[in-house]
Amino acid sequence: MxxxxxxxxxxxxxxxxxxxxxxxxxxxxxxxxxxxxxxxxxxxxxxxxxxxxxxxxxxxxxxxxxxxxxxxxxxxxxxxxxxxxxxxxxxxxxxxxxxxxxxxxxxxxxxxxxxxxxxxxxxxxxxxxxxxxxxxxxxxxxxxxxxxxxxxxxxxxxxxxxxxxxxxxxxxxxxxxxxxxxxxxxxxxxxxxxxxxxxxxxxxxxxxxxIGNAMWTTRGFQIWMFLWPELIWSFPGFSAAAKARVVLREPWRQPQKLLVWRAYGVYTADEFDTRLAARVGNTEGRWMRMLARLPGRLAHVAVVALLTARGHGGASSVYQLVEGSRFSTQLSRAVARLGGFGRGTPTDG
CATH class of the missing domain: 3.90.550.10 (Spore Coat Polysaccharide Biosynthesis Protein SpsA; Chain A)
Known part of the structure; x- marks a missing residue:
C-alpha cells in the first residue's frame, strides 16, 4: 500500500x-x-x-x-x-x-x-x-x-x-x-x-x-497585505490573539510594510488608489499616498540599509530585495555588502 x-x-x-x-x-x-x-x-x-x-x-x-x-x-x-x-x-x-x-x-x-x-x-x-x-x-x-x-x-x-x-x-x-x-x-x-x-x-x-526566484513578487503587495491576512482572519475557530501571532488583520496600516513594498516596486500610486484609498481617512491616506509616490530607488536603498542595521535576521529580506526589486541598484547592492548581507552563510550542505 x-x-x-x-x-x-x-x-x-x-x-x-x-x-x-x-x-x-x-x-x-x-x-x-x-x-x-x-x-x-x-x-x-x-x-x-x-x-x-x-x-x-x-x-x-x-x-x-x-x-x-x-x-x-x-x-x-x-x-x-x-x-x-x-x-x-x-x-x-x-x-x-x-x-x-x-x-x-x-x-x-x-x-x-x-x-x-x-x-x-x-x-x-x-x-x-x-x-x-x-x-x-x-x-x-x-x-x-x-x-x-x-x-x-x-x-x-x-x-x-x-x-x-x-x-x-x-x-x-x-x-x-x-x-x-x-x-x-x-x-x-x-x-x-x-x-x-x-x-x-x-x-x-x-x-x-x-528564495530569490519567486513568481509572485509582482503580486506580493496584494498577497501579503490582503489575501494572506484575509484568509487567516476568516477562520472562526481561533482567537484574535492566535491570528495576530500569524499576521495582523490589516498589515497595510503599518508604514514600514508599505515602505518595504515600495522598495520592491509593487506598491504604487495605482495600488493605493485601487486597494487603499476607499479604506482609509484623509489623514491616513496622505502618508500612504506619499509613500506610494516615494522615488523607488531611494526607498530601495533606505530599506536595504534599515534591514542590514537589524543584524543577521534581515539577511534573507535583504537578499530578496536586492535580487527581486526593479529598483535594485549598484548603490543598494553596495550597502548590502557593507552590512555583510550580500549573501548569507555559505554551506557545503
Missing amino acids: IQLSICIATFKRADFIAETLESIVPQLSAEVELVVLDGASPDDTADVVARFTARSPYVRYIREDVNSGIDADFDKVVQHARGKHCWLFSDDDTIVPGAVATVLAELAASDPDLIVVDAEVRDKDLTTVFEPRRLRFSGRRTYRAADSDALLADLGDALSFIGCVIVRRSLWLTRERQRYYGTLFIHVGVLLQAPLACAVALGEPLVRIR
Whole structure:
C-alpha cells in the first residue's frame, strides 16, 4: 500500500524542477510515490520530468491542457494521488536526504491528520543558508482538536509555505476546497476550516526553500497585505490573539510594510488608489499616498540599509530585495555588502 504521495503542482519551472526531483526520486519506494501535475507549462517542463519517469516506476506525470491556477492544480494532484497521506511540495525547493524516512516513521507512529516539517531558507542557488529554521522550536509537538489556538500560533507562519505540509488525503477530499480557489493558499483553507483530530510538528529542517526566484513578487503587495491576512482572519475557530501571532488583520496600516513594498516596486500610486484609498481617512491616506509616490530607488536603498542595521535576521529580506526589486541598484547592492548581507552563510550542505 502506498503510504505517502509527494504531490507537486508545477508551472513554468523547467529551470528548477530537475533539482527538486533529484532530491526526491532516490527516496521513493513501493510505499512512496511522486505525482507531478503540470498546469500546461509552455517551457520544457515535460521533457525534464520525462527523464525522471524513465528512471523510476514511482514517478507519475500528468499534464493539463490549460492552467487552472495553483489552488485548483494542487487540488487536482491530490485527487490523482494514491497514498494515504500527501506531501504537498513546491516545484523549485528540495528535500534533504532521509526526509522521506523521517516522515514515514512519524506516519507509522501517530497516523496524524497533518504533519508540518521545518525548513531552511536558502538563496537561489541553494548554496547559502539565510535561515537555518522557520519554526520557533526544535523537537516534536503534538496538537489535538482542543489545541487549535496553539497550532495556529506555532505553525501559522510556517503554513504559508506549502512544502512543509503532509496531510491525510481522505481529510483533504472530504473538506471544502473550491471556496479557497484563488486565495493561493488552498492548503491553509483545507487545514484550518475545522479542527484537526491530531497534528504533529517536526522541528527538524527537512526542506530547503529556495528564495530569490519567486513568481509572485509582482503580486506580493496584494498577497501579503490582503489575501494572506484575509484568509487567516476568516477562520472562526481561533482567537484574535492566535491570528495576530500569524499576521495582523490589516498589515497595510503599518508604514514600514508599505515602505518595504515600495522598495520592491509593487506598491504604487495605482495600488493605493485601487486597494487603499476607499479604506482609509484623509489623514491616513496622505502618508500612504506619499509613500506610494516615494522615488523607488531611494526607498530601495533606505530599506536595504534599515534591514542590514537589524543584524543577521534581515539577511534573507535583504537578499530578496536586492535580487527581486526593479529598483535594485549598484548603490543598494553596495550597502548590502557593507552590512555583510550580500549573501548569507555559505554551506557545503
